[in-house]
Amino acid sequence: MPKAFAASRSDIERIYRAIRRIRRVEEVTAEIYPSDKIKSPVHLAIGQELVSVGVCDALRPDDVAGGSYRSHAVFLAKGGDLNAMMAEMYGKDTGCCRGKGGSMHIGDAAVGVAGSSAVVATQIPMLAGFALALKREGKGRVAVVFLGDGATEEGCFYETLNFAALAKLPLLLVCENNGYAIHEPIAKRRARPDGLCAVAEAIGVPARKITDGNTFAVRDAAAAAIARIREGGGPEFIEVQVYRWREHVGPNEDFDQDYRCRSEAEPWMAGDEVARLAALIDPATRQRIDGEIEAEIAAAVRFAEESPAPAPEELYADVFA
């Protein structure tokens, strides 16, 4: 995979920090998981962090983003509160959803994380609805929706593409194509596994595919698309080829299961953005960044552990607004 994008030192450091931070949050979550303190399904982003980071780096703080149950990376890249996310996974009252959403439903309205949903593809029209509101508002804000390859098979994906194009909504659709839906490869699910961009284009949404696993390629494509979208150009679609390193749900690797093999993962691991970007940064800076990340994560875990459980009567709160 060719990796030759121009980026300043501060770009690299910022992006490295963002990716490494997410990677480490996911790894720490995986380490905690067997303790059963996190009583909620977790779908880790390990290996796919570059997409959220690349795209969110091109967003304004007042833009809005949302994704699926696999949204730790989106949440953190968009500026979601790490303490609140960790506490949410622990089911604590201080969680971003007060313990009611768990890992699959994290959101942080204050920084434009619209929320994530566990029924595949449901978030796609939801973010288009945000885009509709942002368009009416007229301040050039943009909505971004992150979705998996599997989500493109649901009817509402196509329906949303059409309406978004028809209404020229300020919506960026970002498909993280990791080639699998749970254990089913895309070839068993799509007549034209390579046709996602063609579908978007046929419906009326300009599309672009990024296959080289480079965060800056994602960022540059997103930045260009977002600039056009802000100007009123209507929705765009970006497909990013990635690889999921861990099992679909849960903390482990699963190359010993019979649906995929490690050799498929190896090129992705070899080209890992965390390592590649780390190598581009001087050791002292890197050490400082890494140390800050570890401290932040440790504090977040402590925060989650020490936070109070919700009181029983909280069960009945917030059914209605």
Added chain:
Amino acid sequence: MPKAFAASRSDIERIYRAIRRIRRVEEVTAEIYPSDKIKSPVHLAIGQELVSVGVCDALRPDDVAGGSYRSHAVFLAKGGDLNAMMAEMYGKDTGCCRGKGGSMHIGDAAVGVAGSSAVVATQIPMLAGFALALKREGKGRVAVVFLGDGATEEGCFYETLNFAALAKLPLLLVCENNGYAIHEPIAKRRARPDGLCAVAEAIGVPARKITDGNTFAVRDAAAAAIARIREGGGPEFIEVQVYRWREHVGPNEDFDQDYRCRSEAEPWMAGDEVARLAALIDPATRQRIDGEIEAEIAAAVRFAEESPAPAPEELYADVFA
């Protein structure tokens, strides 16, 4: 519109008879309608008959077809019983659905009319299901689904295209694009109004558009597609541009309403297939055919009028098989 397809005399007579018969059934239905004897919404096929006739002419009797609430033409072209259809509209016990379905739900299983459905697009996966069964059966039978342009906006349209292509189902999708969904023109509903075939192709279904309103063009395209489908080639999509002469639902014209004007219809009326084909047939033969049709329709109306109403206890029959 160029109209220059080679067809034998008997082809022309057969096709003429089929189209004229449907046209007249629809016209007679429209005449009866104000009497309130038909207590059910009717969606007439006038102006669009050529699609059902052209496609069904290329089908075997043991093939299966189904459509939407606008399916009088499909029903008759596929060989459905006219008496039973007329009695169904009258709500009589002798109706094809024993008075329980009405105009929007006609079906005749004996001749492969799978049934028609009034929730737009629902019939699309249903016919794909028939195609799945026919494929497993392995006798080369084919399923055809007729749908409107509006139906292509529903998620299940795309979902079905993908699965049909993936599973190489023996399914022909025929879109009767009359440019409107009720009173809404396609330009208000689709970002790319001319993109239906492109969408099908992008998903993996070969597609072809016919714009000249020629029944033989439809028949030839359908015959070619059906031959490939029978051989295991998988689904195909045919879009036929047509025009609806009457109001969306009900017996009248509606050019005085403010959503479309007669001048839009005039080229279609001028190129009407009933008149064009009639002119190709010698007057004596034509008179004979026309006479037979009138007699058949008159008999069907009589049959419907004279048939008994269902007994009240029929209400409770057939909830479960």
Added chain:
Amino acid sequence: MSSPEAPPRQLRYVEALCEAFDQEMARDPSVFVFGLDVDDHKAIQGSTKGLLAKFGPERVFTTPLSEDAMTGIAIGAAMAGMRPVHVHIRMDFLLLAMNQLVNIAAKAHYMWGGQVKVPLVVRSMIGKSWGQGAQHSQGLHSMFMHVPGLKVVAPSNAHDAKGCMIAAIRDDNPVIFMEHRLLYPTQSEVAAEPFTVEPGKARICTRGDDLTVVGISNMAQEAIRAAELLHEVGVAAEVIDPIWLAPLDIETIAASAKRTGRLLVVDNGWTMAGASAEIIAGVAERVDGVRARRMGFAPTTCPTSPWLEEHFYPNPGTIAAAAWTLARPAEKPWAPSPQSTKLAYQVQFKGPF
């Protein structure tokens, strides 16, 4: 909130709805009305008439045939601070939107810990008569009542149509707003100023001591007609219109049933695991010894044939007969004459729609 000086004014149900949109859209720029055909010349039987001209195509617009996504889009827009009114010409089509309504709209406020609200109104119309048939006639309110987080309302007259619609638009929660096609031409007195008919309050329509009859949606009208027929034979029925089905004012119904000792619930929907079951169970949990019965759609799919359709629905005659049997168990069955059971609003109605 209605002004005491304003002269009484009769409005049709559709006009009352339209006035609600008109007033709320003028008041609050975040309100918009959309859905298939809201902007065509028929304007959803007139209920959206004039809105396009007044508020423009950004606030009054049709959509592709994509109920699932368009519902999600409405939800997202609501979460982002707008107040969408999403219109469906048949309630049957909401079955395409169940995932978004139940899995997102109902749950968003709760599952995201109160961070977001979904002030969404979903209007839908129930078809009846002239062979609407299996897929154009369903009253599916019970399915929505079942789900915490949704409000459900079914106004039975023009006054409530306006007041409930304004309340629904102002509500910060998703509201399933169920209309009935047969009610559209019916008139009642409707105040000209904006007013609300608030969630969770039933209305006692007629007073009576012999039995309590609860009528849902247009069945409230049918029950009132049945009460008139019963009155002629000396049975005094207390007819209650719950108006809002979620939250449901079960206390008002239970208090009445406690007093009369007899409860007949008439729904415009199937009875099995439905609103009528809820009302009877809710009363049974609160009051001992009430004798209860329910009526609703026949336990079948809706047929198109008029000879069958006639028996599919409760009507003032069958309601009166059932009420008689419940109130006068010792006497022999009675039913009003068929001619006397017709409702004015049913006679008015003419197909094909």
Added chain:
Amino acid sequence: MSSPEAPPRQLRYVEALCEAFDQEMARDPSVFVFGLDVDDHKAIQGSTKGLLAKFGPERVFTTPLSEDAMTGIAIGAAMAGMRPVHVHIRMDFLLLAMNQLVNIAAKAHYMWGGQVKVPLVVRSMIGKSWGQGAQHSQGLHSMFMHVPGLKVVAPSNAHDAKGCMIAAIRDDNPVIFMEHRLLYPTQSEVAAEPFTVEPGKARICTRGDDLTVVGISNMAQEAIRAAELLHEVGVAAEVIDPIWLAPLDIETIAASAKRTGRLLVVDNGWTMAGASAEIIAGVAERVDGVRARRMGFAPTTCPTSPWLEEHFYPNPGTIAAAAWTLARPAEKPWAPSPQSTKLAYQVQFKGPF
């Protein structure tokens, strides 16, 4: 049909289901099993294990994520004479398939005048515990019970799982087959030969004269445990498992309630306009003077936090306490100790699934 000579044999719920598929697929070539992930190495928790190898990819296959269309495809295939079993790993996802299930599957036989049949089985699993949360935990059986033309079944043990599945596959109507994730590892005696547990017959699980407790799906197990706890304090509960929810054996329940005079219905779902309302209303219509209560999910969205989730569901302790109050209204409230209320099958269960 089970042979008297066969030695008793314990099977887990998932194994019992798998055996049903295995036997029915071998018997009838028109049966096929499909749905997301039925053919992967996890094989829907083992319930479809080995089927791919034995019956091949034409009869055991995964699908795209397209619940709406795939349901329609199953319906069409069923109308064409096949017998599809469509599998969903969560009942919540059926909300995407409501249009096809309610507008076509339930109505096809009726609306096409008996010309077609829809012998379709829709399997779905209810998730519970370990933070399944808002969208992975719903028991939506009540919505399906509401619709004429659908059958609904919720077996609570391995024996019924096999017998109901075979009955469902052989049934000529669409059957919504509701499983519960927590029941999967539970064992019971299951005959090796094919047998059916036919629609419309409830089972009396324990005999008792003090009150009738109806438990739906896994709540039948919880109710049996509650009955044991009640037994220790001298209350004899008659626990009934309806097994089939549509058609519902209300007569058996009503007869029991008539005898005990007290009825507690415990559902694995919300109570409002749900199965528990139906059962109470159905009994109230048949028997005067029964004191009735219901329990089910809290009237909230399902939270993920274990501290909240704990209070969301009925459990043997809360069931026993409610039963006590119903059976002994004059005495002071009682509840079993928390330790004694745990069910073996709940303790076994471990996330993340």
